[in-house]
Amino acid sequence: NRKPAKSGTTFPDPVQFRPDHITRDVIDKVERDFSDHPGALDSFHWPVTRKEAMQTLHRFIEERLETFGTYQDAMLTGEDTLSHSLLSAVINLGLLTPEEVIRQVEAALEEQDAPLNAVEGFIRQILGWREYMRAVYLAEMPDYASVNVLRHEADLPDFFWTGKTNMNCVAESLRPVVEHAHNHHIQRLMVLGNFANLFAISPQQTADWFNEMYIDAYDWVVLPNVLGMALHADGGTLSTKPYIASANYIHKMSDYCKGCPFHQKDMLGEDACPFNALYWDFIDRHEKRFADNPRMSMMYRQWGKRDADSKRDIRKKAKALRKQLQDGAFDTP
Ligand SMILES: Cc1cc2nc3c(=O)[nH]c(=O)nc-3n(C[C@H](O)[C@H](O)[C@H](O)COP(=O)(O)OP(=O)(O)OC[C@H]3O[C@@H](n4cnc5c(N)ncnc54)[C@H](O)[C@@H]3O)c2cc1C
Numbered sequence: 102n103r104k105p106a107k108s109g110t111t112f113p114d115p116v117q118f119r120p121d122h123i124t125r126d127v128i129d130k131v132e133r134d135f136s137d138h139p140g141a142l143d144s145f146h147w148p149v150t151r152k153e154a155m156q157t158l159h160r161f162i163e164e165r166l167e168t169f170g171t172y173q174d175a176m177l178t179g180e181d182t183l184s185h186s187l188l189s190a191v192i193n194l195g196l197l198t199p200e201e202v203i204r205q206v207e208a209a210l211e212e213q214d215a216p217l218n219a220v221e222g223f224i225r226q227i228l229g230w231r232e233y234m235r236a237v238y239l240a241e242m243p244d245y246a247s248v249n250v251l252r253h254e255a256d257l258p259d260f261f262w263t264g265k266t267n268m269n270c271v272a273e274s275l276r277p278v279v280e281h282a283h284n285h286h287i288q289r290l291m292v293l294g295n296f297a298n299l300f301a302i303s304p305q306q307t308a309d310w311f312n313e314m315y316i317d318a319y320d321w322v323v324l325p326n327v328l329g330m331a332l333h334a335d336g337g338t339l340s341t342k343p344y345i346a347s348a349n350y351i352h353k354m355s356d357y358c359k360g361c362p363f364h365q366k367d368m369l370g371e372d373a374c375p376f377n378a379l380y381w382d383f384i385d386r387h388e389k390r391f392a393d394n395p396r397m398s399m400m401y402r403q404w405g406k407r408d409a410d411s412k413r414d415i416r417k418k419a420k421a422l423r424k425q426l427q428d429g430a431f432d433t434p
């Protein structure tokens with residue numbers, strides 16, 4: 102699942118549904134009563150019945166499962182769905198059971214010779230990750246909702262509700278959320294979660310945003326994914342290390358950096374990618390907590406090799422970036 106998708110790679114479109122009369126009624130009501138709320142209504146195409154949910158599953162298995170494993174972690178400009186199934190909302194709603202989804206995908210292994218990395222990769226998401234999230238929620242609530250071991254307190258910027266930012270990877274990850282109430286896992290984890298972690302945004306504000314904006318959001322799945330997996334705000338109850346990344350990872354897994362005004366390789370210049378200094382500043386700020394974590398020892402070795410001046414410059418740049426965020430430097434009209 103580590104393969105980036107080259108620019109120009111195309112993916113079969115997922116099935117879309119025209120709103121039925123009940124959905125139309127709800128859209129009209131939302132338009133009338135909540136017209137100043139974020140998000141778009143004219144692009145609603147989600148399955149809302151059992152029959153539509155089954156169609157979504159079958160089309161996914163027939164046309165898009167094949168490349169699921171290979172491109173699971175890829176990100177590509179304008180490709181909002183890649184090979185993802187778009188099944189989370191209908192499973193969470195109960196229109197499909199996790200077991201029937203797993204059984205049908207498993208059957209594709211023999212019936213249509215689906216690749217093992219696609220079938221195993223997909224089943225693992227549901228049987229592994231989804232169930233694990235549910236278990237953590239059941240075991241850890243109600244205290245889990247307020248965890249914040251890294252003491253991150255900054256405000257989430259307004260552009261999370263509009264997508265209007267000059268950081269290209271963030272804009273490309275927010276656009277599908279504003280338009281369709283969905284984006285795929287790596288955008289959630291390695292772009293938006295990473296952003297919130299590196300800019301030291303309040304985990305509770307971040308979780309509220311995920312709960313407000315997504316078609317598949319429920320407390321039981323948002324809180325472990327946001328507070329545990331993305332932000333490590335639970336101190337490691339759910340995962341062994343924080344998922345943080347500099348521009349290097351985003352550049353490797355996407356084509357976002359080439360359309361960005363910030364320089365992916367630069368750390369300290371005026372137009373340096375904000376993630377670079379913030380990444381090392383995160384490593385520095387949380388050294389006590391993570392220095393002995395074997396999964397992070399390489400980063401601490403690299404950080405240790407920097408001289409005092411270099412460390413000072415990085416800390417200064419990161420502090421300036423956090424202030425710039427609150428001053429609106431990353432907003433666009
Ligand atoms: C910060 C963050 C917030 C998230 N918020 C939600 C949320 O509100 N609701 C939600 O259902 N998922 C959430 N996820 C998990 C995952 O990103 C979505 O389930 C997935 O992107 C939905 O799109 P898809 O159906 O196309 O998934 P696919 O990529 O096709 O994956 C197949 C299925 O696996 C399941 N799955 C995969 N990963 C997870 C996971 N980490 N947790 C739970 N189920 C998983 C889903 O049922 C999904 O439909 C979140 C992940 C992160 C990192």
Ligand code: SF4
Binds near residue numbers: 270357362363374376
């Ligand atoms: S340069 Fe930085 S901000 Fe711009 S797209 Fe790349 S990672 Fe994102």
